[in-house]
Amino acid sequence: MPKSEQVIAVGAAAMKMLNPPHLLGYGRFWAKGLNSYERNVRLALGLQSTERLLGFLYLSTPKEATQPLERHAPDPFVRKWTGSAKREATTNLA
Ligand SMILES: Cc1cc2nc3c(=O)[nH]c(=O)nc-3n(C[C@H](O)[C@H](O)[C@H](O)COP(=O)(O)O)c2cc1C
Numbered sequence: 001m002p003k004s005e006q007v008i009a010v011g012a013a014a015m016k017m018l019n020p021p022h023l024l025g026y027g028r029f030w031a032k033g034l035n036s037y038e039r040n041v042r043l044a045l046g047l048q049s050t051e052r053l054l055g056f057l058y059l060s061t062p063k064e065a066t067q068p069l070e071r072h073a074p075d076p077f078v079r080k081w082t083g084s085a086k087r088e089a090t091t092n093l094a
Helices: 003-023 039-044 085-093
Strands: 027-031 056-060
Touching: 003 027, 003 056
Parallel strands: none
Antiparallel strands: 027 056
C-alpha cells in the first residue's frame, strides 16, 4: 500500500478513536509535538526505523465546559456542486 494511503488510513482511524470520547463529553486532542521526534520516545515505544510516529491521542476530563471556537468561513475551501448527481452516481457504479 502506498505510504500516502497508509497515512490517510491512520488519520481516519485516529478520528474514529477521537469521536466517541468527544461525544461522551471528554476532552481529546491529537498532537504530534516534539516528543514524536525524540529518539528515546521511539526506543521506549519499540518503533523500528521504518515506522513513523504520527502523534499521540490525549484524553482528559475537562474542568469546565469548553466553548466552540470561532471557525473560518468555508467559502474559500469549498465550492457548490453544479453537476448532475444522478448521472454521476450511475457513472460511478458502472
Ligand atoms: C497528525 C496531527 C498532529 C498534530 N499535532 C499537533 C501538535 O503537536 N500540537 C498542536 O497544538 N496541535 C496539533 N494538532 C492539531 C490538533 O490535534 C487539533 O486538530 C487542533 O488543535 C484543532 O483542534 P479543533 O479542530 O478541535 O479545534 C495535530 C493534528 C494532527 C492531525
